[in-house]
Amino acid sequence: MGRAPCCDKANVKKGPWSPEEDIKLKEFIEKYGTGGNWIALPHKAGLKRCGKSCRLRWLNYLRPNIKHGEFSPDEDRIICTLFANIGSRWSIIAAQLPGRTDNDIKNYWNTKLKKKLLGFTPSKRKLLQLQQQQQQQQQQQQIYQPCFEISTSTTISSTYQGKEAAQQVLSLDHAVQDQYQMKSSTGSSILMFGGETSCSSSDGSCTQISYDYNNMGNNINGGEPIVFEHQCFYDEKMMVGIGGGEPMDYGYEEIRELLLNGQNGCNDNMYFAAAAGTEGTNRGTGNYKVQEKVMYYH
DNA sequence: AAGGAATACAACCGCAGGCGG
DNA sequence: TCCGCCTGCGGTTGTATTCCT
Numbered sequence: 001m002g003r004a005p006c007c008d009k010a011n012v013k014k015g016p017w018s019p020e021e022d023i024k025l026k027e028f029i030e031k032y033g034t035g036g037n038w039i040a041l042p043h044k045a046g047l048k049r050c051g052k053s054c055r056l057r058w059l060n061y062l063r064p065n066i067k068h069g070e071f072s073p074d075e076d077r078i079i080c081t082l083f084a085n086i087g088s089r090w091s092i093i094a095a096q097l098p099g100r101t102d103n104d105i106k107n108y109w110n111t112k113l114k115k116k117l118l119g120f121t122p123s124k125r126k127l128l129q130l131q132q133q134q135q136q137q138q139q140q141q142q143i144y145q146p147c148f149e150i151s152t153s154t155t156i157s158s159t160y161q162g163k164e165a166a167q168q169v170l171s172l173d174h175a176v177q178d179q180y181q182m183k184s185s186t187g188s189s190i191l192m193f194g195g196e197t198s199c200s201s202s203d204g205s206c207t208q209i210s211y212d213y214n215n216m217g218n219n220i221n222g223g224e225p226i227v228f229e230h231q232c233f234y235d236e237k238m239m240v241g242i243g244g245g246e247p248m249d250y251g252y253e254e255i256r257e258l259l260l261n262g263q264n265g266c267n268d269n270m271y272f273a274a275a276a277g278t279e280g281t282n283r284g285t286g287n288y289k290v291q292e293k294v295m296y297y298h
Numbered sequence: 299a300a301g302g303a304a305t306a307c308a309a310c311c312g313c314a315g316g317c318g319g
Numbered sequence: 320t321c322c323g324c325c326t327g328c329g330g331t332t333g334t335a336t337t338c339c340t
Contacts, residue, residue, distance in 0.1 A: 015310095039325065050310090052327095102327095
């Protein structure tokens with residue numbers, strides 16, 4: 001027995017949505033919600049559309065707070081980094097970019113970003129656009145200066161080691177705040193997020209560590225640069241934690257290499273996260289104080 | 299000015315997995 | 320436990336628009 005069709009294909013309209021249909025769908029959902037049943041919705045709303053089509057239209061276009069238009073360099077970077085880590089899991093990537101839909105990101109990746117990274121020569125008009133973008137960015141950098149910052153701190157207690165320690169930290173709520181990059185350092189061992197960090201590890205070896213927020217990974221108090229290692233995890237729930245920002249901050253060149261080599265971090269069944277530490281050591285027990293900074297701009 | 303190529307993005311399709319009966 | 324329905328996801332296609340020659 002075959003799969004039941006999701007709707008009566010002979011009696012549904014296909015193709016682009018008209019403004020009238022948009023209004024009908026929007027007004028219906030705003031008034032009654034989806035009712036948890038997309039299949040029944042078009043009939044109730046008086047639309048000759050498939051439920052799946054309605055759902056797609058709502059999620060990708062009509063729903064509030066959808067952001068259309070150009071992707072910012074920051075968004076580019078997030079997409080690239082996440083793609084390098086987890087591959088084409090567009091819904092997960094979209095979750096890190098408020099207002100962007102998975103469809104949007106997928107289209108953007110397939111039509112622009114991928115080509116950009118793989119080094120396709122842009123056409124003359126694209127070249128012109130890029131030049132204009134670069135000029136705008138330079139102008140913005142001159143205009144926007146940080147005016148104040150807000151700091152918060154959180155203490156994390158961890159008795160886990162190795163992979164479990166990473167999972168423990170990644171599961172923390174504040175990890176999903178997109179302002180912060182997931183970074184880690186070593187006391188003898190520590191996992192943390194962006195900003196300034198201090199820790200008190202069980203063996204007392206950990207002292208105050210500060211990081212240059214704009215150049216994560218560099219210890220501005222001097223000392224050895226942080227050593228990053230890559231770990232693969234099998235637990236899908238981990239991905240919630242990766243929302244903390246960029247698990248790894250790949251440059252375009254590195255991502256390009258990954259793409260050309262056919263590597264997306266780990267294989268399809270794995271999830272990728274970065275964890276740092278001195279090479280070959282386990283992460284120890286301790287309380288880790290994480291101080292987070294958000295810079296506000298004019 | 300016209301036709302073809304390239305680009306952008308909306309929408310469709312099929313599959314997998316969750317869930318309830 | 321099985322089965323069917325429904326949703327969500329990712330790949331792909333369709334089409335309008337813009338640009339190039």
